Amino acid sequence: MIRLENIGKQNGHQILFIEASATLLKGERVGLVGPNGAGKTTLFRMITGQEHPDEGQVAVDRGVTIGYFNQDVGEMSGRSAVSEVMDGAGPVSAVASELKQLEDAMVDPDRADDMEEIIERYGEVQGRFEELDGYALEGRAREILAGLSFTQEMMDGAGKCAWRSPASSSCAPTPCFSTSRATISTWKA
């Protein structure tokens, strides 16, 4: 559960929130709509703790992972849509990337001498991935993306445009994509 309690927030001379309260329960889906400059991003930044309210407080229950996909596209380049969506669920994605790196290392002839060490580490990391329910998470991430009409190729392709919205020919970040991250975070929480 995420609770905003009597939030007051001002940016410069502009008052964005006065005694604003809201509660987001597990499983709920909420869209925040408002004109440019109304304070939507500021509200998200307060939920993630990057900014603090002037008054009141933001309370996030223990065990809840906040997945936040910034509207700035820069951070996505070189990463697949599946890993971005999984990232919303917290530490499991770091374990997933190490697993992938180790898989690449196993078939790399230059690393042949380290094979014993790589295989040992792979066993440890794979155990951790299972503990964190990583295989189910990846399946869920793919299910969500398929529901948004992403093809396999779009899910796995790395790079800025591999994950472009099926409905659009541009590389701009899509609302679908943020939604898929938010959805998987809620599912995990």
Ligand SMILES: Nc1ncnc2c1ncn2[C@@H]1O[C@H](COP(=O)(O)OP(=O)(O)O)[C@@H](O)[C@H]1O
């Ligand atoms: N770091 C900042 N310092 C001062 N003012 C800011 C800062 N960030 C945003 N603002 C101002 O706060 C208001 C709300 O911004 P923002 O939360 O980004 O709105 P939205 O996401 O709804 O478009 C805007 O008027 C913006 O100019």
Ligand SMILES: [Mg+2]
């Ligand atoms: Mg904004």
